[in-house]
Amino acid sequence: MQFGIFSVSDITPDPTTGRAPSEAGRIKAMVAIAKKAEEVGLDVFATGEHHNPPFVMSSPTTYLGYVAAQTSTLQLSTATTLITTNDPVKIAEDYAMLQHLADGRVDLMMGRGNTGPVYPWFGKDIRDGIELAVENYALLRQLWREDVVNWEGKFRTPLQGFTSTPRPLDGVPPFVWHGSIRSPQIAEQAAYYGDGFFHNHIFWPKEHTQRMVEFYRRRFEHYGHGSADQAIVGLGGQVFMRKNSQDAVTEFRPYFDVAPVYGHGPSLEEFTSQTPLTVGSPQQVIERTLGFRDYVGDYQRQLFLIDHAGLPLKTVLEQLDILGEEVVPVLRREFAALKPAHVPDAPTHASLVAAAGGARDATVYAAPDAVTGATAEEVEA
Amino acid sequence: MTTRTLAVVSAGLSNPSSTRLLADRLTAATVDALRARGDDATVEVVELRAHARDLADNLVTGFANESLRTAVDTVTGADGLIAVTPIFSASFSGLFKTFFDVLDKEALVGKPVLLGATAGTARHSLALEHAVRPLFSYLRAVTVPTAVFAASEDWAGAGGVDRALADRIERAAGELADLVTGRPAGARPADPFADPETPFEELLRRR
Numbered sequence: 001m002q003f004g005i006f007s008v009s010d011i012t013p014d015p016t017t018g019r020a021p022s023e024a025g026r027i028k029a030m031v032a033i034a035k036k037a038e039e040v041g042l043d044v045f046a047t048g049e050h051h052n053p054p055f056v057m058s059s060p061t062t063y064l065g066y067v068a069a070q071t072s073t074l075q076l077s078t079a080t081t082l083i084t085t086n087d088p089v090k091i092a093e094d095y096a097m098l099q100h101l102a103d104g105r106v107d108l109m110m111g112r113g114n115t116g117p118v119y120p121w122f123g124k125d126i127r128d129g130i131e132l133a134v135e136n137y138a139l140l141r142q143l144w145r146e147d148v149v150n151w152e153g154k155f156r157t158p159l160q161g162f163t164s165t166p167r168p169l170d171g172v173p174p175f176v177w178h179g180s181i182r183s184p185q186i187a188e189q190a191a192y193y194g195d196g197f198f199h200n201h202i203f204w205p206k207e208h209t210q211r212m213v214e215f216y217r218r219r220f221e222h223y224g225h226g227s228a229d230q231a232i233v234g235l236g237g238q239v240f241m242r243k244n245s246q247d248a249v250t251e252f253r254p255y256f257d258v259a260p261v262y263g264h265g266p267s268l269e270e271f272t273s274q275t276p277l278t279v280g281s282p283q284q285v286i287e288r289t290l291g292f293r294d295y296v297g298d299y300q301r302q303l304f305l306i307d308h309a310g311l312p313l314k315t316v317l318e319q320l321d322i323l324g325e326e327v328v329p330v331l332r333r334e335f336a337a338l339k340p341a342h343v344p345d346a347p348t349h350a351s352l353v354a355a356a357g358g359a360r361d362a363t364v365y366a367a368p369d370a371v372t373g374a375t376a377e378e379v380e381a
Numbered sequence: 382m383t384t385r386t387l388a389v390v391s392a393g394l395s396n397p398s399s400t401r402l403l404a405d406r407l408t409a410a411t412v413d414a415l416r417a418r419g420d421d422a423t424v425e426v427v428e429l430r431a432h433a434r435d436l437a438d439n440l441v442t443g444f445a446n447e448s449l450r451t452a453v454d455t456v457t458g459a460d461g462l463i464a465v466t467p468i469f470s471a472s473f474s475g476l477f478k479t480f481f482d483v484l485d486k487e488a489l490v491g492k493p494v495l496l497g498a499t500a501g502t503a504r505h506s507l508a509l510e511h512a513v514r515p516l517f518s519y520l521r522a523v524t525v526p527t528a529v530f531a532a533s534e535d536w537a538g539a540g541g542v543d544r545a546l547a548d549r550i551e552r553a554a555g556e557l558a559d560l561v562t563g564r565p566a567g568a569r570p571a572d573p574f575a576d577p578e579t580p581f582e583e584l585l586r587r588r
Contacts, residue, residue: 134584154587184573185584192581204444215574222576265441274446 001335002346003328004044005037005320006079006236006303009057012310015254020310026056027063029313034067036317038074040324046077046109046303051118054260061094068102075348076102079198079303080111080179083140084132085122087156091136092143092164099169104349109177109198109234110137112186128155130185137176137189144173147364163364170359175347177234177301180212187212191219196232196346201292202305203261205274209235210295217297232346234301235292238277241322245280251315252279259309282326289327290334298339300346302331383566384421387411388459392429392466392477399499401428403531404465406542407497410554411463418562425459427452429476436479445483452480457488458569461561462522464513465497468505472512473498481516487570489522493560495553496528506530525556 007030013020021029034045045067049060057063064076076098081091091108099106112129119126135153142149143164152158168174177196180186181204190197197216199209213233220231240255242248249268256268256279271277278288289302304323307316345351353359389408393400404426412422429436435449445453456462466477481489494517498509509528517524527549535546542550 131584131587138585184577188577188581203442205447208444211574219576262442265438266446270438270446271442274442274444 001299001332001339002043002075002301003323003331004042004046004075004077004301004303005033005306005323006046006048006077007033007057007305007307008048008079009050009055010260010308011054011056012260012308014310014312015258021313023056029316030057030063030307031067031070032313033307033316033320034074035070036320038071040320040328042074042320042324042328044075044077044301044303046079048079049082049113050115051121052115061098064106065098065101068098068105071105073105075105075107077107077177078109080109080113082113082118083110083136084112084129085118085124086136088136088140089143089156089159089162089164092140093166095174096144096164096166096168099174099349100166104169104172104353106349107175107177107347109179109196111179112183124155130183131155133186134189141173141193144168147362165364167362167364169349169362170353170356171362172349172352172356172359174349175352177232182208182212184212184215187216188219191216191225191231192223194220194223194225196234196300198234198301198303199236199296201236202238202276206276206292206295213296213299226344227342229297229340230342230344232301232344233296233299234303234346235296235299236276236303236305237289237292238275238305239285239319239323239327240279240306241282241285241319241327243281245284248279248281255309255311261309282322285327286330286334289331293335293338298335298343300344382419382421383562384423385415385460385561385566386458387422387424387561388456388462389424389426390429390456390462390464390477390480391426392474392480393499394430394467394474394476399531399533399536400465400467400497402536403497403499403529404463406550407463407465407495407529407554410550411461411495411557414551414554414558415561418558420558420562425455427455427480429480432480433476436476436483439483440479449483453484453488457484460493460564460566460568461557462489462492462494463497463557464494464517465499466513468498468500468508471505472508473516478516481520484520485570486520489517489520490570491568492522493557493564494522494524495557496524497530497553498528499531501533503530503532503534506532523560525553525560527553527556529553 011026037045047057047060051058116126149159149162177198178186178190179198181200201209217228217231221228240248240252253268278285306319389404391401391404415422432449435446439445466473496513509530529549535543
């Protein structure tokens with residue numbers, strides 16, 4: 001099982017000091033957080049993608065490429081990549097490039113985004129959200145799997161003899177997860193392709209997550225990718241820990257009370273009982289997290305949200321120390337002991353290469369041409 | 382004998398509350414009217430005052446906590462609904478509106494609903510027609526033609542109820558019973574997690 005963290009990249013004033021980091025400070029803090037995640041033994045770092053304040057992460061591959069250069073084992077991912085408003089051609093190019101630079105340590109999570117105005121900013125209509133996700137992802141898959149693509153759709157200009165470069169590393173496209181909170185159509189999409197399904201999980205009662213995951217598993221089996229319990233499931237989680245649980249509650253409460261997502265509503269105690277949020281000792285986090293399995297089954301990826309709501313970098317790094325030293329080693333052992341042998345791990349570049357029968361150089365070479373090289377049609381012929 | 386479920390939403394704030402009093406009168410009359418048509422009825426009352434904080438939390442978090450969830454399920458699963466609000470500032474109370482704001486937008490489609498309202502004077506009576514009925518029309522519920530308004534002065538008279546009010550209650554209850562008995566019992570909204578009717582291949586072809 002993979003353990004990691006995911007960030008929404010928010011710039012939020014620290015409610016205990018009133019100070020907010022600069023964009024420069026927050027961006028460098030996110031680099032420090034990702035490096036620390038690797039250092040303490042976590043497997044995955046995933047970043048969100050946003051195009052408006054208070055978020056800084058508009059350019060995930062620039063950031064992830066920088067992190068890739070400074071890490072060696074960390075799996076780099078997204079949470080989420082906007083499959084609706086990004087051009088699928090640019091996603092194909094950017095993430096294939098990242099895959100090469102990161103030696104395959106890349107996967108993606110597709111999402112539709114939660115900010116309505118993003119659609120018009122990128123020339124799209126929010127009413128087409130699901131259709132955009134379906135069409136764009138179908139094209140993205142084709143771009144990664146076929147060297148020369150002729151394509152025509154509803155939302156993008158047609159492609160004639162187009163080759164997306166670089167070709168995926170070793171001829172194997174990155175693994176893809178699909179994230180959705182309440183749209184069965186997206187779980188259906190994940191199931192149809194045999195891709196992973198990720199539920200954000202953290203801001204809602206567990207029944208919401210359970211219904212979506214059950215649906216995805218049932219449909220994964222329907223489409224012939226394996227039994228329902230072999231489907232690839234990821235979950236979010238949200239934790240704040242101190243050695244003594246009361247210290248954790250006291251320290252986290254001011255951040256909770258005014259947090260942009262749920263502040264000014266239920267009390268910390270109510271919210272922790274109604275959602276997966278866990279504020280307490282490492283042992284409490286271990287027990288709560290193991291309990292997720294009771295309602296989603298054996299799953300493959302657990303990502304924690306730990307760097308939001310204005311928490312200072314120093315505190316976030318301390319949280320990573322606790323995760324790495326006290327929580328994740330126990331979770332790894334316990335989850336592994338519970339998991340039946342026929343339930344697979346989350347696919348990685350290495351496992352996908354092995355499944356494809358080994359690595360191959362997928363480079364598309366252009367035939368010599370006096371002026372520009374070659375046309376794609378000539379390569380195809 | 383078919384057993385029908387009636388949900389009663391009362392947005393009264395005081396105790397005792399004239400809004401609840403009207404809701405109870407409407408409920409008793411509807412149960413009688415159903416019996417007269419050969420159906421039995423079970424009644425579940427949702428007092429919104431008890432969910433005031435739950436509703437505010439739902440606005441902030443986007444989900445109903447367990448206690449509110451139970452109330453929502455009671456209303457969305459009922460065969461008929463009796464909804465009664467005090468009139469505040471020329472319209473339904475904010476608490477009443479908030480409850481209907483947090484329901485799924487399809488939750489009341491086709492549901493038979495009897496509307497009631499209370500206020501200090503009869504000058505507020507048409508708020509039922511100008512404010513409350515349009516809310517339920519928007520939600521595509523089926524409201525009965527008679528909406529029942531009771532001002533403080535209507536609570537005088539034989540049996541604690543003015544004769545004209547008693548007649549309106551009886552007529553409205555009969556209208557609700559007619560709508561409820563004309564429908565299959567226990568109809569529920571479609572399950573969004575049922576297997577999709579449109580195969581994914583067709584979604585792909587639509588482009």
